Amino acid sequence: MNLTPDPGHVRLALHGGAGDPPPDADGRAQREALRAIAVQAHALLVAGGSALDAVTLAVERLEECPLFNAGVGAVLNRDGRPELDAAVMDGRVRACGAVAGLARVKSPVRLARAILERTPHVFFAGAGAEALARELGLEMVEPDHFITDARRRQLAQARKAGAITLDHDHESAGDRPRDDDAAFGTVGAVARDARGHLAAATSTGGLTNKLPGRVGDSAVIGAGTFADDHSCAVSCTGTGEAFIRAGFGLAVHARLSWCGWDLDRACAEALHAVRRYGGRGGCIAVDRDGQLALPFNARSMYRAWVGADGRVHTASRPQDAD
Ligand code: ASP
Numbered sequence: 001m002n003l004t005p006d007p008g009h010v011r012l013a014l015h016g017g018a019g020d021p022p023p024d025a026d027g028r029a030q031r032e033a034l035r036a037i038a039v040q041a042h043a044l045l046v047a048g049g050s051a052l053d054a055v056t057l058a059v060e061r062l063e064e065c066p067l068f069n070a071g072v073g074a075v076l077n078r079d080g081r082p083e084l085d086a087a088v089m090d091g092r093v094r095a096c097g098a099v100a101g102l103a104r105v106k107s108p109v110r111l112a113r114a115i116l117e118r119t120p121h122v123f124f125a126g127a128g129a130e131a132l133a134r135e136l137g138l139e140m141v142e143p144d145h146f147i148t149d150a151r152r153r154q155l156a157q158a159r160k161a162g163a164i165t166l167d168h169d170h171e172s173a174g175d176r177p178r179d180d181d182a183a184f185g186t187v188g189a190v191a192r193d194a195r196g197h198l199a200a201a202t203s204t205g206g207l208t209n210k211l212p213g214r215v216g217d218s219a220v221i222g223a224g225t226f227a228d229d230h231s232c233a234v235s236c237t238g239t240g241e242a243f244i245r246a247g248f249g250l251a252v253h254a255r256l257s258w259c260g261w262d263l264d265r266a267c268a269e270a271l272h273a274v275r276r277y278g279g280r281g282g283c284i285a286v287d288r289d290g291q292l293a294l295p296f297n298a299r300s301m302y303r304a305w306v307g308a309d310g311r312v313h314t315a316s317r318p319q320d321a322d
């Protein structure tokens with residue numbers, strides 16, 4: 001796919017996590033943050049920027065925003081430490097980069113992007129990934145940089161309940177303090193640029209109270225993050241183990257490529273598989289024709305998108321788009 005450049009081809013979607021926040025949480029702050037970042041990424045695309053640059057920029061900005069479970073404000077593992085995962089994929093040639101278990105790299109998605117562009121490899125984890133980040137000159141921080149008081153309290157609640165929780169699992173986290181409701185989920189972006197190229201990126205702190213060393217779907221290419229110009233770009237959020245078992249991104253790709261399904265049906269079927277494997281969550285996806293799909297099987301998914309009308313929309317619940 002290499003269309004004559006046309007801003008009319010541009011599509012964009014962002015997510016800020018799916019889950020079951022309390023019924024009265026309106027998510028206004030998260031939607032405003034998503035809107036502001038979508039405006040920036042959309043402007044880049046309309047000016048002729050690549051899908052890969054747009055998703056990297058959007059996810060980096062979302063990592064900097066403490067309202068989401070990625071970068072600053074990421075959830076904490078059982079030992080009270082952040083362990084950050086991220087991935088990025090370029091649909092043109094399926095080039096990709098992924099990182100897992102980071103605590104000192106300021107922007108995990110920037111390291112994933114550097115891996116894609118500057119190494120012969122795809123996936124780095126832990127100490128080796130952080131050494132590579134230093135070698136490549138990326139900005140490093142102390143782990144405390146990512147930790148917020150809300151996340152400390154959220155971990156204490158999860159420990160008390162003996163639960164490993166999705167960031168936004170209001171119910172399973174027990175009587176979580178009200179201000180934790182502001183802290184929502186994993187972040188991701190998918191885009192189609194003016195030439196019709198696709199890209200996806202995802203970044204997360206994973207699950208609250210997760211076992212140290214655990215890696216979720218966000219960093220797993222073909223599961224939580226996937227892009228191929230021949231089919232679609234996908235970024236997921238939810239119970240990572242189930243999304244990995246479903247092979248989510250590749251499952252959607254396969255249905256489009258080999259079964260002739262449309263994007264809605266392919267995403268819905270992959271979400272059914274997630275449910276079968278004991279998980280829930282959602283995804284954002286764009287196909288090569290510019291169709292968008294943003295399905296979820298939780299109560300809510302923070303999301304922003306730009307479709308054929310060229311306008312930025314946001315929503316959290318199924319019916320509250322503006
Ligand atoms: N999918 C992420 C993980 O399992 C968590 C999330 O989306 O909130 O690491």
